[in-house]
Amino acid sequence: MSKRAANNAKKRATTALPDAPPTLEMVAKEAGVSIATVSRIINGTAKVSAERKDAVEAAIAKLNFRPNAAARGLALGKSNTIGVITQAIDSPFYGEGLRGIEDYLQQRGYTALFMSGNWDEQDEERCMAELLSRRVDGIIIFSGRLEDRQLAHYAKQVPLVVSGRSLKAQNIFSLPVDDERGAWLATRHLIELGHRRIAFIAGILDHPDASLRFKGYRRALADAGIPHDPKLVVPGDFHEEGGVEATMRLLGSGNKFSALFCVNDQTAYGACLALYRRGLNCPRDVSVVGFDDLHSSSYRVPPLTSVRQSIRVLGESSGAAMLQMLQGEQPDISLPQVELIVRESTAAPAKE
Amino acid sequence: MSKRAANNAKKRATTALPDAPPTLEMVAKEAGVSIATVSRIINGTAKVSAERKDAVEAAIAKLNFRPNAAARGLALGKSNTIGVITQAIDSPFYGEGLRGIEDYLQQRGYTALFMSGNWDEQDEERCMAELLSRRVDGIIIFSGRLEDRQLAHYAKQVPLVVSGRSLKAQNIFSLPVDDERGAWLATRHLIELGHRRIAFIAGILDHPDASLRFKGYRRALADAGIPHDPKLVVPGDFHEEGGVEATMRLLGSGNKFSALFCVNDQTAYGACLALYRRGLNCPRDVSVVGFDDLHSSSYRVPPLTSVRQSIRVLGESSGAAMLQMLQGEQPDISLPQVELIVRESTAAPAKE
DNA sequence: CCGTAATTTGTAAGCGCTTACATCCGGTGT
DNA sequence: ACACCGGATGTAAGCGCTTACAAATTACGG
Numbered sequence: 084m085s086k087r088a089a090n091n092a093k094k095r096a097t098t099a100l101p102d103a104p105p106t107l108e109m110v111a112k113e114a115g116v117s118i119a120t121v122s123r124i125i126n127g128t129a130k131v132s133a134e135r136k137d138a139v140e141a142a143i144a145k146l147n148f149r150p151n152a153a154a155r156g157l158a159l160g161k162s163n164t165i166g167v168i169t170q171a172i173d174s175p176f177y178g179e180g181l182r183g184i185e186d187y188l189q190q191r192g193y194t195a196l197f198m199s200g201n202w203d204e205q206d207e208e209r210c211m212a213e214l215l216s217r218r219v220d221g222i223i224i225f226s227g228r229l230e231d232r233q234l235a236h237y238a239k240q241v242p243l244v245v246s247g248r249s250l251k252a253q254n255i256f257s258l259p260v261d262d263e264r265g266a267w268l269a270t271r272h273l274i275e276l277g278h279r280r281i282a283f284i285a286g287i288l289d290h291p292d293a294s295l296r297f298k299g300y301r302r303a304l305a306d307a308g309i310p311h312d313p314k315l316v317v318p319g320d321f322h323e324e325g326g327v328e329a330t331m332r333l334l335g336s337g338n339k340f341s342a343l344f345c346v347n348d349q350t351a352y353g354a355c356l357a358l359y360r361r362g363l364n365c366p367r368d369v370s371v372v373g374f375d376d377l378h379s380s381s382y383r384v385p386p387l388t389s390v391r392q393s394i395r396v397l398g399e400s401s402g403a404a405m406l407q408m409l410q411g412e413q414p415d416i417s418l419p420q421v422e423l424i425v426r427e428s429t430a431a432p433a434k435e
Numbered sequence: 436m437s438k439r440a441a442n443n444a445k446k447r448a449t450t451a452l453p454d455a456p457p458t459l460e461m462v463a464k465e466a467g468v469s470i471a472t473v474s475r476i477i478n479g480t481a482k483v484s485a486e487r488k489d490a491v492e493a494a495i496a497k498l499n500f501r502p503n504a505a506a507r508g509l510a511l512g513k514s515n516t517i518g519v520i521t522q523a524i525d526s527p528f529y530g531e532g533l534r535g536i537e538d539y540l541q542q543r544g545y546t547a548l549f550m551s552g553n554w555d556e557q558d559e560e561r562c563m564a565e566l567l568s569r570r571v572d573g574i575i576i577f578s579g580r581l582e583d584r585q586l587a588h589y590a591k592q593v594p595l596v597v598s599g600r601s602l603k604a605q606n607i608f609s610l611p612v613d614d615e616r617g618a619w620l621a622t623r624h625l626i627e628l629g630h631r632r633i634a635f636i637a638g639i640l641d642h643p644d645a646s647l648r649f650k651g652y653r654r655a656l657a658d659a660g661i662p663h664d665p666k667l668v669v670p671g672d673f674h675e676e677g678g679v680e681a682t683m684r685l686l687g688s689g690n691k692f693s694a695l696f697c698v699n700d701q702t703a704y705g706a707c708l709a710l711y712r713r714g715l716n717c718p719r720d721v722s723v724v725g726f727d728d729l730h731s732s733s734y735r736v737p738p739l740t741s742v743r744q745s746i747r748v749l750g751e752s753s754g755a756a757m758l759q760m761l762q763g764e765q766p767d768i769s770l771p772q773v774e775l776i777v778r779e780s781t782a783a784p785a786k787e
Numbered sequence: 788c789c790g791t792a793a794t795t796t797g798t799a800a801g802c803g804c805t806t807a808c809a810t811c812c813g814g815t816g817t
Numbered sequence: 818a819c820a821c822c823g824g825a826t827g828t829a830a831g832c833g834c835t836t837a838c839a840a841a842t843t844a845c846g847g
Binding site for chain 4: 788789790791792793794795796797798799800801802803804805806807808809810811812813814815816817
Binding site for chain 2: 836
């Protein structure tokens with residue numbers, strides 16, 4: 084690459100562009116040793132005399148040398164990077180999970196590479212392709228749109244951890260969340276408070292989380308002997324906007340209800356706003372329960388009752404499972420049970 | 436690395452671990468051409484006969500070949516990656532910015548590598564070191580704790596875009612947000628509604644954003660001839676919790692106020708909760724204004740009046756500026772003006 | 788039909804790092 | 818004193834890719 088070197092030299096002479104970073108070779112020359120010795124000192128791979136070690140460390144400090152991760156990755160055949168695919172990096176839900184992953188991996192010498200799938204299968208495949216091209220050591224997927232078949236296929240190329248799903252296959256570890264139980268807990272809570280007309284705002288229909296939560300909702304109703312009224316179930320989009328629209332539709336439909344179970348917290352936020360718009364008070368007129376227990380839910384007015392699945396712990400656990408897989412072990416990670424966090428958005432129905 | 440190859444071969448024979456990914460060489464052999472030809476086809480670097488091209492493309496598809504990004508990076512001396520340092524990836528504020536960056540860069544063939552500085556200078560330096568080691572092509576910093584001096588130093592090694600700050604130096608482009616004007620707008624809005632006792636919940640004191648916003652607040656008061664009462668200014672922490680505490684303190688101090696300007700939306704969320712806890716209604720008893728206009732602010736109950744600086748646009752602009760720098764151009768990006776979004780958390784003070 | 792220029796292709800030299808293997812050293816045992 | 822040994826260093830061969838330069842092929846004009 085003599086041409087490039089020449090270019091760099093030229094640039095350096097005329098502009099303020101950064102110098103080419105120092106290399107092992109430069110450090111070796113500066114310290115008067117061979118590059119192998121420098122490498123060994125940096126990695127602590129072998130015994131080196133104290134004298135040379137000092138010299139090399141001085142040279143490293145002097146040149147401000149930092150090993151080139153790409154070169155090392157090439158030589159080692161691993162990148163010390165874990166790819167992470169979520170649907171949207173700016174969602175408060177995924178944000179907490181990413182934080183958990185990042186914290187966990189960072190402390191163990193790995194770097195997380197985040198990408199957003201945008202709820203789109205094609206985008207998700209693009210992300211996979213990119214991560215594979217970067218030769219990440221493993222990929223963590225937060226409940227994506229990819230089918231099990233495709234995941235199994237990718238798992239042939241790289242270890243996979245899939246959160247929020249249950250899926251058995253070679254080289255894949257899945258970390259399912261007990262959506263059904265969470266939804267059951269939430270619905271039962273409303274029932275115990277005395278509610279009988281409980282509406283449910285679902286997410287996108289074919290989304291696995293949504294259907295499991297729907298199942299839990301129905302089971303709780305059935306357990307209490309309350310007939311399920313399909314008119315009280317309306318679709319949403321997992322976002323605030325969907326919560327607003329769904330609630331408006333519900334309110335407009337004339338079907339009475341005194342409580343509202345939302346497929347996730349963001350939907351619940353929207354629902355609360357819609358109630359407010361219609362002059363209804365939560366929880367006096369309508370009780371609302373969410374799912375996920377986002378950090379900001381405890382700061383809502385009123386603080387939101389929600390099902391906690393600690394997405395942050397989910398993130399950490401995913402990281403832990405991945406590292407175990409990389410170690411060649413079968414991960415033995417499991418998630419804490421979902422639990423209902425009762426706050427102030429739920430109350431007994433007004434008796435009239 | 437014959438040892439590694441041997442290892443791989445052994446593993447492959449006995450376990451389900453992934454095969455070593457195909458290489459250029461394997462594609463070349465499969466297609467019966469030289470590796471140079473394959474490379475040229477992949478990159479479109481030179482004319483190649485249609486015949487060979489087809490053969491190579493077939494081989495690529497057959498082997499499911501994906502170029503190794505690390506190897507390419509090494510050879511090219513660039514990684515097509517932009518490092519991004521924020522304080523916390525799970526903050527709704529930064530989340531929106533990251534999304535902007537990711538969207539922008541992705542469409543242009545770059546990948547963003549996110550890291551969290553955790554509001555800690557040391558962590559931030561660790562992030563810089565990691566990014567530099569990965570030889571990212573540039574680094575975008577969201578208003579970090581690093582001093583200008585240090586930034587200028589890093590800028591010698593890699594192009595920098597710094598958002599939310601004003602800073603002139605070689606190889607650094609800064610994208611300042613007009614915090615002062617935003618704060619002025621917010622405070623003036625409260626004044627125009629008729630408020631005279633306006634409290635301010637500041638962020639962390641030495642944080643530049645906080646002090647600029649404080650400045651805008653005082654200037655608006657001064658412009659209206661309202662004396663500044665230091666007792667109405669209390670520190671916060673940019674989070675909900677700080678907002679709760681600060682408001683409680685304010686309420687407990689006995690100093691009357693009818694409006695509250697919070698250094699950011701999260702603080703305002705906390706403030707609203709504290710008011711609610713004390714049985715006070717927003718906006719009837721106390722008006723509240725935030726800053727940042729987070730997405731969820733429009734879904735609060737009541738929807739929060741806030742200063743919009745579109746952090747998402749900030750992200751996109753940072754990406755655009757970075758790409759321009761990489762092109763060797765002087766970026767000509769600027770941000771849209773901050774604007775006040777009036778919603779329902781502010782109203783005229785109750786007359787008593 | 789041949790020489791020569793204009794392609795298309797292949798060969799091989801790196802990019803910066805790790806590590807197997809060779810080399811060199813001082814210290815032992817006899 | 819000498820063969821021998823173990824540990825500290827150095828040498829050099831890759832890791833998978835790009836690309837300068839050489840070689841081979843093709844297309845022309847005379």
